[in-house]
Amino acid sequence: MQITRRSLFKIMGAAGGLSAIGSRAAAAENTSDDDYGCLADVGRCIGCRKCEMACSKVNALPPAQTSFEDMTVFDRNRRPDEAAFTVVNRYFSSRADERGQPVPAYIKVQCMHCLHPACASACITGALKKQENGAVTYNPSRCIGCRYCMIACPFQIPAYEFSDPLTPRVRKCTFCFENISKQGGLPGCAAICPVEALTFGTRSELLKIAHQRISEAPLEYVQKVYGEHEVGGTSWLYISKVPFEKLGLYPLPEKEIPHLTETIQHSIFAYMWAPITLFGILAGAMRFFNPQQMSGKPSQIQTEKEV
Ligand code: SF4
Ligand code: SF4
Ligand code: SF4
Known part of the structure; x- marks a missing residue:
């Protein structure tokens, strides 16, 4: 059965009505203006891949299949996976340089x-x-391998160690939690970036910096900080001189998604519905928020797409 937006809202309404335990705010309770974040300035990134290298080292990830100096990886767009918590992709701008060559834009x-x-x-x-x-x-x-997180993520980030038959884990960027918990500690990627395309700080400071850069070059930058409001706000923020959707950062609703997932999930578990039902409904919910991902069309990334 295909879940349409209309039927999804009906399900959500029914689930909300059934809910005996209400929505939990645990996922959001730790947020504050002093949370750390990172500002990625796409206009500054030169695609050197040093951030990928640092991330691999800091997180003791498996050896990369090719050297971090191999720029042929840009010939196809990539996604973070269990062996790479971050990747840099290249898009070509419709603008040409002085030699008539299309200007590339790199996004981490x-x-x-x-x-x-x-x-x-x-x-x-x-x-x-x-x-x-x-x-x-x-x-x-604590993980039981249900992989609901992979379905729920609006940015299609969590990866799973399918190749590990015994103790597979969900894998994603850790924000170098141990490092940034220490005084003065930086994420490995931000520490190594040679052109300061990545700025680490509190989210409120980063938003000021982002808006300042935009206001100082209003004809160059897109008049928006991606992540300021999307899905309730994100700790990683982007500014760019190329429209975000051309870089695979698609428009998302400002309302946070947990209200949806929690209401459905808790209602279902309160009434002991089978987890497979939850899986199907969450998939429908994510289809609503991120149709490109679920339809099988190219989503966050499109190889060598002209921007
Ligand atoms: S924190 Fe956000 S982007 Fe990261 S895995 Fe969770 S839902 Fe996805
Ligand atoms: S914050 Fe740490 S884990 Fe995340 S991409 Fe940067 S180096 Fe990798
Ligand atoms: S290290 Fe900095 S400049 Fe190099 S690819 Fe990463 S974000 Fe871009």
Whole structure:
């Protein structure tokens, strides 16, 4: 049965009515203006991939299949996966340089560390948690492998270690939680970026910096900070001289998603419906919020797409 938007809202309404335990705010309770965040300035990124290298090292990830100096990886767009918590993708601008060559734009992709993380909300065991410093962390000892988080994430970030038959984990950017919990600690990617395309700080400071850069070059920058409001706000923020949707950052509703996932999930579990039912309804919910992902069309990324 295909779940239409209309029928989804009917289901949501019924679920809300049935709810005996109400919506929990646990996923969002730790957010504040002093949460850490990171501002990615797409206009500054030169696509050197040093952030990918640093991330791999800091998180002791498996060796990359190709060197981090191999720029042929830009020939196709990539997604973060269990072996790479962040990737940089290249898009070509419709603008040409002085030699008539199209101008590339590079964008780093990783978990956005949402202020109201849908992944944490959908997780029935509390394995994913929004920490007080802004990071959304994962505790493998609590994970039962249901992978609801992967369905719930509006940015299609969590990956799963399907190749590990014994102790598979959900994998995603950790925001270098241990590092940023220390005084003066930086995420590995922000620490290594040679052109300061990545700025680490409190989210409120970063928003000021972002709006200042935009106002100082209003004809260059898109008049928007991506992540300021999307899905209730994210700890990673982007500014760009290329329209965001051309970089795979699609428009999303401002309302946080956990209200939806929690209401449905808690209502269903309160009445002991089978988890498979929840899986189907969450999939319908995510189809509503992110139709590109569920339809199989290219979503966040499109190889060599002209921007
Ligand atoms: S981007 Fe996805 S995985 Fe990361 S915090 Fe948000 S919902 Fe969770
Ligand atoms: S914050 Fe840490 S885990 Fe996340 S992309 Fe940067 S280096 Fe990787
Ligand atoms: S290290 Fe900085 S400039 Fe290099 S690819 Fe990463 S974000 Fe871009």
